[in-house]
Amino acid sequence: GEDVEQSLFLSVREGDSSVINCTYTDSSSTYLYWYKQEPGAGLQLLTYIFSNMDMKQDQRLTVLLNKKDKHLSLRIADTQTGDSAIYFCAERGYGGSQGNLIFGKGTKLSVKP
Amino acid sequence: EADIYQTPRYLVIGTGKKITLECSQTMGHDKMYWYQQDPGMELHLIHYSYGVNSTEKGDLSSESTVSRIRTEHFPLTLESARPSHTSQYLCASSELYSGNTIYFGEGSWLTVV
Numbered sequence: 001g002e003d004v005e006q007s008l009f010l011s012v013r014e015g016d017s018s019v020i021n022c023t024y025t026d027s028s029s030t031y032l033y034w035y036k037q038e039p040g041a042g043l044q045l046l047t048y049i050f051s052n053m054d055m056k057q058d059q060r061l062t063v064l065l066n067k068k069d070k071h072l073s074l075r076i077a078d079t080q081t082g083d084s085a086i087y088f089c090a091e092r093g094y095g096g097s098q099g100n101l102i103f104g105k106g107t108k109l110s111v112k113p
Numbered sequence: 114e115a116d117i118y119q120t121p122r123y124l125v126i127g128t129g130k131k132i133t134l135e136c137s138q139t140m141g142h143d144k145m146y147w148y149q150q151d152p153g154m155e156l157h158l159i160h161y162s163y164g165v166n167s168t169e170k171g172d173l174s175s176e177s178t179v180s181r182i183r184t185e186h187f188p189l190t191l192e193s194a195r196p197s198h199t200s201q202y203l204c205a206s207s208e209l210y211s212g213n214t215i216y217f218g219e220g221s222w223l224t225v226v
Contacts, residue, residue: 045214
């Protein structure tokens with residue numbers, strides 16, 4: 001079945017770049033997403049990429065997609081303490097998930113001053 | 114910015130009580146969702162709806178029920194709350210067709226004592 005995997009934790013120093021990685025299994029996925037969740041809050045859409053793209057850049061965020069390896073990454077340049085949050089990778093699946101989003105377990109990013 | 118609202122944000126109730134978590138969106142979205150998330154943990158889809166009078170069960174079995182009498186409103190009800198229902202409940206909505214972004218509310222934190 002469809003599955004999305006991410007590492008659970010990442011720790012970086014303020015000012016460094018952060019790279020959060022994600023792998024997925026559904027080769028029919030057409031859209032892949034990155035969501036951010038701050039403590040006690042809902043999920044905020046950060047960015048998404050269509051499957052026919054290799055890269056998408058939006059200010060400090062760069063998304064890279066390797067469709068052959070089913071690997072997605074989110075790079076945050078000049079990471080700030082305000083970037084500390086849980087980051088969820090998600091794909092829109094079309095198998096048993098009825099077109100609903102399938103989320104990874106989330107990567108907790110800690111930014112040290 | 115998404116226009117999707119959840120009430121209450123925080124609720125502490127006793128075992129056996131009936132509760133309803135409210136969710137409303139003003140974007141005219143046909144599809145709505147409820148996710149359950151334990152603190153710092155992955156999201157589980159428990160209910161979704163394609164539109165008025167449509168309700169579907171998600172990936173995680175839940176004792177809660179939902180209704181969709183109006184497009185903008187998707188309440189979730191627990192007839193008899195138990196401590197095992199303690200969790201965060203996130204409501205979300207999207208347009209019906211593929212690729213459309215899912216927007217989340219701020220979440221409702223439920224504690225059953």
